[in-house]
Amino acid sequence: MTTLQSFAVTGDTTAQAIANLAHAVGEAPTGAHFVCVFYDAEHEDDAIFDFLRARFERAAILGGTSCNGVMSQNGLAGSRSIGLLVLDDPLGNYGTAATQLHGDAADCAERTLHAALENADCAGELPELIWVYQTPGQEEAVIEGLRRVVGDRCPIIGGSSADNDVGGQWRQMGPDGVIHDGLVVGVLFSSGGIGFAFQGGYEPSGESGIVTRIGYDPVGDSGVVTQSCGRQIISIDGEPAAEVYNRWIGGALEDKLESGGNILANTTMHPVGIDVGKIEGITSYLLIHPDKILADGALSTFASIEEGTRLYSMKGERTRLISRAGKVAAAAAAMLPGGESSLAGGLVVYCGGCMLAVGEEMPRVARAVTENFQGKPFLGCFTFGEQGAILGKNAHGNLMISAVAFGE
Template identity: 70%
Template sequence: MPEANIMVALKSFVISNSSTAEALSELSIAIDAVEIDPNLICVFYDGDHEDALIFDYVRTRFPDAALLGGTSCSGVMSEAGLGGAGSIGLLLIEDADGDYGTAAVRLGPDACGCAEQALHAALAAADCSGELPELIWIYQAPGREEAVIEGLRRVVGDRCPIIGGSSADNTVAGGWRQIGPEGPMDDGLVVAVLFSSGGISFAFQGGYEPSGASGLVTSIGYDPAGESGVVTKVSGRQVLTIDGEPAAEVYNRWIGGVLSEKIENGGCILEDTTTYPLGIDAGQIEGVTQYLLIHPEQIGKNQSLSTFASIEEGTRLYSMRGDRTRLIQRAGKVASAAADALPGGSKNLAGGLVVYCAGCMLAVGEQMPEVSRTVSASFNNMPFLGCFTFGEQGSVLEKNAHGNLMISAVAFGH
């Protein structure tokens, strides 16, 4: 058991095996070798694994623990290294003096209302109805992240940080899933509320810098909101024009013509644009501008530009740039910032949870083992689990937001 003076204990377990049954058998052996009675379990795994088997194992082995998780692009990482393709990872958090609850809901037409409902259910599951959590952690299907955050903010405003990720598959084919306390889903939201007895801190940053060019979004394309067809605000995920010109043409000019061969016919540009995201000015910390990143996804009709996050008309977009070295180093810096912000500092660290954008992971490529080593060193080699997502949620200058190509870390104190 944990030492008497330690209130919070974390353990991570990662197994790489293409067979779900065999991976779970190996996980069971590893977990049985330690003594831990978790109050919260996070489980992330390669999208090729069988969700039902994973859920049945976790629920049978730990029937009373709060549960959150889902698919992660090409597996997970931990202090033991990069799990890689076929990996399953579990993070077990024991905190007998804390309170933890999870709830899940399918995201219907009213994503705001669904999120609000899930948060109230998670608070009830933690036996903390009406209380303000120390942190809210979410995992959801990509597509309606802004609406989910707005629904959660109806309850907690920006008084509580909302951290998390959008579940991912391995090929951007829509095969992502989520796991909550009642089982797996493919179109859902899982909400966890955390009231830790040892303290929680977090950091949420991107590993890119502005390249100099910028422009105003002058028109947006969007789907009607809800069944009524009434548009409630001029925002969406399809930028039609920047400074009055076709958005894709302007963007391509900003990044040196990288997309010239795709401008006319359009198509997916995710891999082409990972090191050239767009940024929105989120404010300044000690005179340094902080940017919320947005990943361009596709060139559409009339050279429009589709993105993985919603943008409001009139927003100034900044052309950003990054490289492998910066993306590797930034992961460690984010982990260090989270650990240092704990009550008592990093010496009080029990472990952590990391969200690393799948786009960044694919850009780093064969150097991804360096990312896990960098995070591990920043977390003082304490247990952590990292997932790779298609969208990242976090708090920037005390405002909860959704971005792309971001990195977040949550640090748990003893």
């Protein structure tokens, strides 16, 4: 039988937060098999890891920094918080492995997945779910490397670690401690089954266009183009991408078209989307967040786009971003082999950009998840990129929500 416990504490110092965490954990099973940890980037990683390794000696550990803390079934823990999800499943198998993403990220991901399978004593087997937590920037390459081993035969769920101000202070935590610019891969073979969902809380605003030129991504110092997608949209329908996008969102970027620069605050409610197919007759979109205007009117984005893709202008509202998290949790629970009545608890990845946009209403997001997870233990992190499976294909997007439900 699978049992879950979730804990979320705060503290002005890391030492104080860990003391509060030790008190909260109390007599939780020390033989836990899988432990997820997410925490405010202001905390000291090594102290957190030392506590976890001493308290849960044999557990597979996975986690890292989360934008302004965590949420759980007890609500929004907020800044300076640390959250744990402790999973005990004597009949299951769990393993994690970590690496720095130096060189070819796809190769790194492939090797790390094999290491995680070995650590789970399941080398060569197909996990029920792969959980990833990584540095932002190479998510598509990581998924490519993982798919070399498993294809789309199992979901790849997770997030890109975050800090509080997009300053690059995000970190990851694996079985051997904290890493920077890295990737942590977890493989889950759950005895109670797993359900999952991956959605966004936005809808089309009506405009769309074809990406006619992108900024290619050279590998190394050769400058040789090795792929036909990238994170710079140079033109849409033959026009400078920033000018087209500015028209789509009603001229909100007019004062930045010449000077360029960061547009994150202006675009959180106005991402672009890619049509990935229909679910029960309703079109689903993978969301992509424009973050900068570059030279010559190009747009920088937080996810890669292929040349020739039709982009749709999307719009969001705070009320939809609040309610969507609960709907994603409910969809994950409904996927459990034993149905939602078998739910033991879960994990939620909620975009950090959405979290900042929702602001003071974030406690309502935590309540929505709690209600749809039937009050069962869950832990939620706030990320700068989200990974999930949508219509049978693993993908990376922005401003998205992922949920994993564990069966008893």
